[in-house]
Amino acid sequence: MQPDYHDETSSCLRASELLGRIANKWTLLIVRELGTGPKRFNLLRRDIGDISQKMLSSTLKSLERDGIVIRDVTPTMPPQVEYSLTALGRDMKAPVEALASWAIQNADTIDAARKRFDMHNHG
Amino acid sequence: MQPDYHDETSSCLRASELLGRIANKWTLLIVRELGTGPKRFNLLRRDIGDISQKMLSSTLKSLERDGIVIRDVTPTMPPQVEYSLTALGRDMKAPVEALASWAIQNADTIDAARKRFDMHNHG
DNA sequence: CTGAATCCCCACGGATACTG
DNA sequence: CAGTATCCGTGGGGATTCAG
Numbered sequence: 035m036q037p038d039y040h041d042e043t044s045s046c047l048r049a050s051e052l053l054g055r056i057a058n059k060w061t062l063l064i065v066r067e068l069g070t071g072p073k074r075f076n077l078l079r080r081d082i083g084d085i086s087q088k089m090l091s092s093t094l095k096s097l098e099r100d101g102i103v104i105r106d107v108t109p110t111m112p113p114q115v116e117y118s119l120t121a122l123g124r125d126m127k128a129p130v131e132a133l134a135s136w137a138i139q140n141a142d143t144i145d146a147a148r149k150r151f152d153m154h155n156h157g
Numbered sequence: 158m159q160p161d162y163h164d165e166t167s168s169c170l171r172a173s174e175l176l177g178r179i180a181n182k183w184t185l186l187i188v189r190e191l192g193t194g195p196k197r198f199n200l201l202r203r204d205i206g207d208i209s210q211k212m213l214s215s216t217l218k219s220l221e222r223d224g225i226v227i228r229d230v231t232p233t234m235p236p237q238v239e240y241s242l243t244a245l246g247r248d249m250k251a252p253v254e255a256l257a258s259w260a261i262q263n264a265d266t267i268d269a270a271r272k273r274f275d276m277h278n279h280g
Numbered sequence: 281c282t283g284a285a286t287c288c289c290c291a292c293g294g295a296t297a298c299t300g
Numbered sequence: 301c302a303g304t305a306t307c308c309g310t311g312g313g314g315a316t317t318c319a320g
Contacts, residue, residue, distance in 0.1 A: 052261075091282080
């Protein structure tokens, strides 16, 4: 049924396509937050920090579509919606965390490199 | 010397900021390509596949600024420019590869999840 | 509380053409 | 070969408002 994604050429193309959707700031931050357990919308929003509600809801919808996140609605008043990782999402957690912690650990180094580069180019 | 990025609050903010620059399609694909060894501009372009020369050169410049990539010019005619990873870049290779191979390995699963999701919503 | 809808701006990113 | 410059459209993403 599906086109065969398993020859090397098209798998590379698909890798590039998938990375386009997966490898973005909000996706990684959300997966990272949900990696510590289920969270509700506004808590997620607060914990991520500087994400707008639009981006949070649209990114969550994409992640739900991709089978990475589960949306669990408790129809109370007011309604409660809890987001959590699927098995696929939990599987994604490790690589995401690896990249995130690399970024954190090397923040200073990168910052210094930037300053050096800008000094050369500016001054 | 440097401001202390090590308290939790600001390290999270910096993580988000850095991920915004690092976690994008082109950065990951380039680091991945260069992970196999130095490459010249057009070879890099061909191997990545669908990247425009504008995006390739601008992303390479950002990576050079961040101290992740080194640009090595051999002033011949025609000129040869070789790009390679710095120590920092090589250090980044593992997490990048982890995320990329996760994406490739789960391409089919994600695709199936999408189709299911779209069927529910469409039909 | 959890969003969807709307408006709007601008940066990402493609196409093309031109330099050294 | 290895870019830079320019034009230009699309969509990312913020602010605000409305709904369930």
